[in-house]
Amino acid sequence: MKERILEHVFHPKTVAVIGASDHDGFSQALMSTRMRDSLFLVNPKYSELHGRTCYSSILDIEDDVEYVVIAVPAPNVPGVLSDCIAKGVKTAHVFTAGFSETGLPERRALEEEVGKIAEGRINLIGPNCMGVHCPGSGLTFIPDASTEPGPVGVVSQSGTFAEQFLSVGQLRNVQFSKVISYGNAIDLDCPDLLEYLATDPETEVIALYIEGTRNGERLKAAMNQAARLKPVVALKGGVTVQGGRAASSHTGSLAGSAQVWNSLFRQTGVVQVDNFEELLDATLALSCARLPAGKGTAIITNSGGFSVLETDLCVKAGLEVPPFTDETIAALRKMVPLAGTSISNPLDAWPIYYNLPGKSGTLADAIRILSHDTNIHSIVLHFDEVAYLRRILGDAVEDLLKELIPVMVEGCEYARDTMGRAVTVCVSLDAYSEDEEDRRYHMMAKKAFEAERFPVYPALSASIKALYNLYRYSTRYGAL
Amino acid sequence: MKERILEHVFHPKTVAVIGASDHDGFSQALMSTRMRDSLFLVNPKYSELHGRTCYSSILDIEDDVEYVVIAVPAPNVPGVLSDCIAKGVKTAHVFTAGFSETGLPERRALEEEVGKIAEGRINLIGPNCMGVHCPGSGLTFIPDASTEPGPVGVVSQSGTFAEQFLSVGQLRNVQFSKVISYGNAIDLDCPDLLEYLATDPETEVIALYIEGTRNGERLKAAMNQAARLKPVVALKGGVTVQGGRAASSHTGSLAGSAQVWNSLFRQTGVVQVDNFEELLDATLALSCARLPAGKGTAIITNSGGFSVLETDLCVKAGLEVPPFTDETIAALRKMVPLAGTSISNPLDAWPIYYNLPGKSGTLADAIRILSHDTNIHSIVLHFDEVAYLRRILGDAVEDLLKELIPVMVEGCEYARDTMGRAVTVCVSLDAYSEDEEDRRYHMMAKKAFEAERFPVYPALSASIKALYNLYRYSTRYGAL
Numbered sequence: 001m002k003e004r005i006l007e008h009v010f011h012p013k014t015v016a017v018i019g020a021s022d023h024d025g026f027s028q029a030l031m032s033t034r035m036r037d038s039l040f041l042v043n044p045k046y047s048e049l050h051g052r053t054c055y056s057s058i059l060d061i062e063d064d065v066e067y068v069v070i071a072v073p074a075p076n077v078p079g080v081l082s083d084c085i086a087k088g089v090k091t092a093h094v095f096t097a098g099f100s101e102t103g104l105p106e107r108r109a110l111e112e113e114v115g116k117i118a119e120g121r122i123n124l125i126g127p128n129c130m131g132v133h134c135p136g137s138g139l140t141f142i143p144d145a146s147t148e149p150g151p152v153g154v155v156s157q158s159g160t161f162a163e164q165f166l167s168v169g170q171l172r173n174v175q176f177s178k179v180i181s182y183g184n185a186i187d188l189d190c191p192d193l194l195e196y197l198a199t200d201p202e203t204e205v206i207a208l209y210i211e212g213t214r215n216g217e218r219l220k221a222a223m224n225q226a227a228r229l230k231p232v233v234a235l236k237g238g239v240t241v242q243g244g245r246a247a248s249s250h251t252g253s254l255a256g257s258a259q260v261w262n263s264l265f266r267q268t269g270v271v272q273v274d275n276f277e278e279l280l281d282a283t284l285a286l287s288c289a290r291l292p293a294g295k296g297t298a299i300i301t302n303s304g305g306f307s308v309l310e311t312d313l314c315v316k317a318g319l320e321v322p323p324f325t326d327e328t329i330a331a332l333r334k335m336v337p338l339a340g341t342s343i344s345n346p347l348d349a350w351p352i353y354y355n356l357p358g359k360s361g362t363l364a365d366a367i368r369i370l371s372h373d374t375n376i377h378s379i380v381l382h383f384d385e386v387a388y389l390r391r392i393l394g395d396a397v398e399d400l401l402k403e404l405i406p407v408m409v410e411g412c413e414y415a416r417d418t419m420g421r422a423v424t425v426c427v428s429l430d431a432y433s434e435d436e437e438d439r440r441y442h443m444m445a446k447k448a449f450e451a452e453r454f455p456v457y458p459a460l461s462a463s464i465k466a467l468y469n470l471y472r473y474s475t476r477y478g479a480l
Numbered sequence: 481m482k483e484r485i486l487e488h489v490f491h492p493k494t495v496a497v498i499g500a501s502d503h504d505g506f507s508q509a510l511m512s513t514r515m516r517d518s519l520f521l522v523n524p525k526y527s528e529l530h531g532r533t534c535y536s537s538i539l540d541i542e543d544d545v546e547y548v549v550i551a552v553p554a555p556n557v558p559g560v561l562s563d564c565i566a567k568g569v570k571t572a573h574v575f576t577a578g579f580s581e582t583g584l585p586e587r588r589a590l591e592e593e594v595g596k597i598a599e600g601r602i603n604l605i606g607p608n609c610m611g612v613h614c615p616g617s618g619l620t621f622i623p624d625a626s627t628e629p630g631p632v633g634v635v636s637q638s639g640t641f642a643e644q645f646l647s648v649g650q651l652r653n654v655q656f657s658k659v660i661s662y663g664n665a666i667d668l669d670c671p672d673l674l675e676y677l678a679t680d681p682e683t684e685v686i687a688l689y690i691e692g693t694r695n696g697e698r699l700k701a702a703m704n705q706a707a708r709l710k711p712v713v714a715l716k717g718g719v720t721v722q723g724g725r726a727a728s729s730h731t732g733s734l735a736g737s738a739q740v741w742n743s744l745f746r747q748t749g750v751v752q753v754d755n756f757e758e759l760l761d762a763t764l765a766l767s768c769a770r771l772p773a774g775k776g777t778a779i780i781t782n783s784g785g786f787s788v789l790e791t792d793l794c795v796k797a798g799l800e801v802p803p804f805t806d807e808t809i810a811a812l813r814k815m816v817p818l819a820g821t822s823i824s825n826p827l828d829a830w831p832i833y834y835n836l837p838g839k840s841g842t843l844a845d846a847i848r849i850l851s852h853d854t855n856i857h858s859i860v861l862h863f864d865e866v867a868y869l870r871r872i873l874g875d876a877v878e879d880l881l882k883e884l885i886p887v888m889v890e891g892c893e894y895a896r897d898t899m900g901r902a903v904t905v906c907v908s909l910d911a912y913s914e915d916e917e918d919r920r921y922h923m924m925a926k927k928a929f930e931a932e933r934f935p936v937y938p939a940l941s942a943s944i945k946a947l948y949n950l951y952r953y954s955t956r957y958g959a960l
Contacts, residue, residue, distance in 0.1 A: 023872045101784075101822075143871060158785025167867065171912045211788060237788040240795035242802075246788045246826050274796075275941060276789060304581075305638025308691060308717040308726045309756060315720035316754075322722075342581075346726050387647065391623055392503045431909045431938035432651045432926065439914075446912065458911035461755060 006196040009091045009123055009188070010178055011137040012067035016040040016058055016089075018080055019071035019096075020049055026069045026095065026131075026141060033138035033147055040065060058087050067091045067139070069131060074098035074110060077127065081117050091123040093131035099184055101128055103248075115186040129183025130159035133166060135176060136202065142166055150175020151204035151287050153197040155190055157182060157211045158237065165207065165280060172457075173450040174284050177202040191215065191222035198226035207283040208234040208270070211247035212256060216264070223268035231286040231473050232270045235279045236261045269476045271469055281455075281462045282469035285424060288453040289466075291474035292422035294377040295320040297467065298370045299346035300363070301382040302353055306460065307346035310382065313461055317468040321345055322375040331369045335361030345376075353385050356403050363404075367411030371419040378467050379415050381408065382460060384428040386441045401441055405448045412454055422470050425449045425456045426463035486676040489571045489603055489668070490658055491617045492547035496520040496538055496569075498560055499551035499576075500529055506549045506575065506611075506621060513618035513627055520545060538567050547571045547619070549611060554578035554590060557607065561597050571603040573611035579664055581608055583728075595666040609663025610639035613646060615656060616682065622646055630655020631684035631767050633677040635670055637662060637691045638717065645687065645760060652937075653930040654764050657682040671695065671702035678706035687763040688714040688750070691727035692736060696744070703748035711766040711953050712750045715759045716741045749956045751949055761935075761942045762949035765904060768933045769946075771954040772902035774857040775800040777947065778850045779826035780843070781862040782833050786940065787826035790862065793941055797948040801825050802855040811849045815841030825856075833865050836883050843884075847891030851899040858947050859895050861888065862940060864908040866921045881921055885928045892934055902950050905929045905936045906943035 020027045020041035027050060030039050040061050046054040055061050058068065058080075068089050072080055074096050084092050099111035111127065118124040125131055130141040135149040145166060152174050156162035162181035169176065177200065180193050190210055197203045206226055213219045226232050238247030239258045265272040273279050297319045301307045311321045324332070324345050332343045335352060342348040347366065355362045370376055389397045415421040427449070429442045449456045457463040500507045500521035507530060510519050520541050526534040535541050538548065538560075548569050552560055554576050564572050579591035591607065598604040605611055610621040615629040625646060632654050636642035642661035649656065657680065660673050670690055677683045686706055693699045706712050718727030719738045745752040753759050777799045781787045791801045804812070804825050812823045815832060822828040827846065835842045850856055869877045895901040907929070909922045929936045937943040 025868075025871050028871065156785070158783070158788070160783035161785035161789075163867075164783075164786075168910050171910050171914075209785065211785075235789075237785060237792065240792050242795050242800065243788050243792035245803075246791045246801070246822070246824075275793065276786075277939070277941070303638070303640035303644075305636070305641035305689065305691075305717060306644075306756075308638070308723050309641075309715075311726045312717065312720045312723035313755065315722050320722065321726070323725075342726070344726075387643075388505075391505050391508060429911045430648050430651050431911045431913075432923070433911075434651070434919075434923065443912070443914065459757070461757070 005123060006192065010132060010134045010139065012091065012139065014038045014040065014063055014065050015067045015069070015139065016042050016061065016065045017069045017071065018042040018058060020054060022049060024071060025143065026071060028143045029140045029145070032143050033140055035138035058083050058089070065089050067093070069093050069095055071095045074107070078113050078117055081114060081122070085117070085121045089122060091125065092118070093125040094127035095129065095131065097128040099127050101184060111184065111186060118187055124187035126183040127186065130162050130181035133176065133179040146170050146175070148175055149177055149202060151177060152207060152283055153177045153200065153203035153205070154179040154207045155182065155193045155197065156180070156209040157190070158209060159183065161209045161276070164276070169280055172280065172284055174280065174287065189215070191218040194222040194226045198229050204230055205283055205286045206230060206232045207279055208232060209237060209279070210234065211237040220264055220268060223264070223270050227269035227476070233273055233279055233282045233286065233469070234265055234270045235273050235276065271473050273469065277462060278465055278469070281457060281466040285455045285466040285470050286473060289424065289455050289470055290416055290420055290422045292377040292467065292471050293420070295471060296322045296375045297378045297380060298373070298376045299380050299382070300367065300370070301346055301348055302350035302385055304342065304348050306382065307342065307348040310380065310460055310464065311346050313464045317464055319464070319468050319471065324370070324373050325375060328369055328373040332366060335365060354404070357407055362407045364407045364411035364414070368414050371415035371421050376421065378422040379412070380424055380426065380463050380467060381412060382426045382428070383408065383445050386438055397441065401444055405445050409448050409452055412449070413452055422467060423454055424463040424467045425454050426460050427456050427458065428460070429458045485603060486672065490612060490614045490619065492571065492619065494518045494520065494543055494545050495547045495549070495619065496522050496541065496545045497549045497551065498522040498538060500534060502529060504551060505623065506551060508623045509620045509625070512623050513620055515618035538563050538569070545569050547573070549573050549575055551575045554587070558593050558597055561594060561602070565597070565601045569602060571605065572598070573605040574607035575609065575611065577608040579607050581664060591664065591666060598667055604667035606663040607666065610642050610661035613656065613659040626650050626655070628655055629657055629682060631657060632687060632763055633657045633680065633683035633685070634659040634687045635662065635673045635677065636660065636689040637670070638689060639663065641689045641756070644756070649760055652760065652764055654760065654767065669695070671698040674702040674706045678709050684710055685763055685766045686710060686712045687759055688712060689717060689759070690714065691717040700744055700748060703744070703750050707749035713753055713759055713762045713766065713949070714745055714750045715753050715756065751953050753949065757942060758945055761937060761946040765935045765946040765950050766953060769904065769935050769950055770896050770900055770902045772857040772947065772951050773900070775951060776802045776855045777858045777860060778853070778856045779860050779862070780847065780850070781826055781828055782830035782865055784822065784828045786862065787822065787828040790860065790940055790944065791826050793944045797944055799944070799948050799951065804850070804853050805855060808849055808853040812846060815845060834884070837887060842887050844887045844891035844894070848894050851895035851901050856901065858902040859892070860904055860906065860943050860947060861892060862906045862908070863888065863925050866918055877921065881924055885925050889928050889932055892929070893932055902947060903934055904943040904947045905934050906940050907936050907938065908940070909938045
């Protein structure tokens with residue numbers, strides 16, 4: 001029953017922003033999607049806004065309004081919400097903050113009042129949250145968000161977390177089915193949203209950011225159900241005592257002990273991660289990579305020093321970097337020159353990075369050989385050749401890269417599609433690099449891998465941790 | 481005695497590259513510095529190279545040559561080295577790889593032969609390494625390296641590690657005194673280099689990447705001496721068993737057990753870190769930040785969700801996020817509006833990020849208040865307002881940032897310079913962001929903080945971990 005109500009939440013026919021202004025993000029966001037033609041703006045201060053009629057009250061709108069965004073001062077929320085109910089609105093997203101999360105008794109009472117008004121009369125999201133992003137319907141809270149639907153559903157108790165996950169996710173080729181920031185959760189709460197995404201055919205992977213819950217049993221049941229149907233990756237905010245105190249100031253949540261949450265995630269088969277980046281990185285990997293059939297990881301790199309550090313990173317993360325079989329080593333030895341290389345796992349075989357198709361021993365050939373090795377279940381490919389190639393080739397590097405990058409992608413496709421190996425790619429790039437050419441060349445490589453649905457990461461540690469989280473997920477229920 | 485020899489290594493009057501070619505990085509690198517006027521190129525294949533005379537042999541050069549870079553195939557190294565000794569060269573850097581690190585007995589014998597030729601006759605760096613970068617003399621191995629000297633000395637067993645540390649370090653405002661990649665270390669080894677940097681007046685902080693050693697006792701003594709004179713931060717490559725196997729393929733090192741190395745670092749007061757990024761981040765902080773007088777950290781942010789996660793990151797790292805005193809809270813409450821904020825530690829006070837000078841309650845005012853709090857020894861400032869401000873202001877954001885950024889910097893200067901607090905800054909920026917305007921605004925903030933010598937990081941976790949490493953260093957010998 002609740003599921004059908006939620007379907008409705010994500011696909012309203014008409015939307016109103018109450019408290020619209022010339023700089024509010026919701027109006028701007030909704031005017032940038034197909035929702036623009038079904039959008040009403042409400043604010044008694046304006047008669048016109050963004051070149052369209054602005055209504056004094058929702059009651060003045062003649063059409064039916066199915067969904068509202070409420071962005072008025074907290075003390076005005078009860079009145080506005082009552083108007084919405086009178087108007088027959090089905091879902092209200094209360095963006096407004098300043099309720100129980102302030103810790104003030106009068107604000108807690110205000111929140112309770114809002115809850116009582118809504119109860120049984122309207123679906124309420126929030127207060128103190130960003131609401132819903134759904135590329136399929138055009139409902140959104142970010143003006144520049146992609147309108148391309150994808151497999152990742154996100155449930156976030158925090159609004160800025162949801163915004164950031166969406167913004168950075170888009171840079172990393174994560175594509176979203178639905179993103180919901182649910183805040184103080186007077187009515188629609190995390191379990192409702194998990195239950196919905198669990199059976200939502202558009203959602204293949206669920207990412208969850210949660211600070212606390214009022215109903216542990218319902219949450220556990222919802223996690224259990226969701227995690228049996230699709231991968232669920234979760235980050236618990238406020239997992240330390242001091243972080244828990246911060247969570248209570250933020251969403252008014254009781255954070256609970258780390259042990260309770262750890263065992264909740266473990267018991268329900270939810271993959272728990274440690275921070276924002278790891279949640280994003282694992283979600284990306286689970287949305288596109290194959291699952292590894294074991295811990296054995298092959299590392300392909302162009303640097304001796306980093307080959308050592310990558311091996312340490314793998315082993316510390318919980319993976320293994322086993323020796324190649326004798327057959328693999330014999331086959332590689334035919335291709336790779338001796339000096340400055342290491343024909344073992346990690347494979348530090350920098351000269352073959354530069355072999356073009358037609359030459360014997362391209363990187364694709366090496367990856368093909370590796371992917372037959374029975375000790376190997378996953379491959380991490382590290383691409384960081386740009387600086388070196390530019391020094392040697394200058395501007396001619398662009399033409400070389402146009403030939404070399406497809407060779408690397410081809411090798412990875414063989415490993416994944418023919419041999420069933422999990423593959424992650426690191427295209428090293430520093431956040432603060434200002435060298436435009438350098439960025440352009442790296443982005444060429446990144447996008448070529450993404451076009452064939454490989455998960456690409458700017459940092460080695462991320463590409464390895466993502467692989468480990470694929471492995472963790474694959475062993476959840478002895479599955480594969 | 482050895483120290484005086486090393487001074488000589490870093491400041492040669494003349495340099496030759498043996499095995500120069502039209503694309504070798506060493507010639508290009510040295511021609512880009514003041515060393516260009518004291519540089520000779522040697523290769524029997526050319527009579528002219530890069531528009532200058534190319535000599536068949538070092539013996540053909542009439543001038544004295546003090547330092548050579550040897551980049552010829554491994555089997556030719558003994559002959560070339562003998563020529564260098566005959567010529568009276570004082571230091572030879574052998575770039576060439578293909579010696580003991582191959583694991584082949586004949587290559588190990590070749591390395592021993594090279595060592596015997598050099599012994600007592602010439603200072604030898606390498607083989608299998610990048611050699612020396614010294615902005616003060618112009619000796620370098622990277623064409624685009626900064627020639628601005630700074631306080632950071634680096635000793636790296638790996639060549640690509642040294643290159644990467646130098647390249648990424650420059651993007652992060654790390655400035656270098658000397659960077660040495662020493663490879664297989666036939667002659668000049670890690671302890672020699674540590675001893676030199678320990679008493680080098682140009683070097684204030686030492687970063688070390690090491691995979692193994694042949695002489696643990698000498699290394700321990702050198703670490704002990706260096707760490708008593710200045711901060712030493714170290715990353716051990718091959719700290720896992722499989723990583724140790726990779727290290728042995730890389731530099732022919734015996735990696736030793738993790739426990740042995742952990743206790744070596746602990747006993748000598750060297751701050752051990754876990755990965756490349758942490759080494760760079762800690763080095764940056766130690767090269768410019770104040771040391772904190774305790775664990776108490778104030779977090780200033782614009783996001784509730786991230787305030788919770790930052791608190792967790794701090795506590796997991798080993799810091800504390802204590803409540804502010806009643807005086808601090810009372811003073812902040814006068815400035816910060818209630819809704820959507822949290823007037824506690826972490827301080828989620830987004831509205832004051834936008835208060836310009838003249839208005840009461842700027843971010844500088846808030847930082848001033850915090851920095852008087854007796855529970856607070858350090859401050860992490862998180863700047864991530866650009867997307868929000870652009871949505872509201874469009875292009876006008878640039879003018880606003882020009883006023884807002886100096887306010888933030890001013891607050892941080894007060895905390896550091898007047899109140900003695902440790903300060904790190906996170907200017908959030910994703911490696912793969914392609915939005916040029918967004919990058920430009922973030923870089924404005926980054927550079928403004930760097931101009932006043934604050935350590936700036938693109939990721940929250942890095943800004944917090946760096947603070948923790950400052951704290952760790954401050955407690956090494958019960959100092960402070």
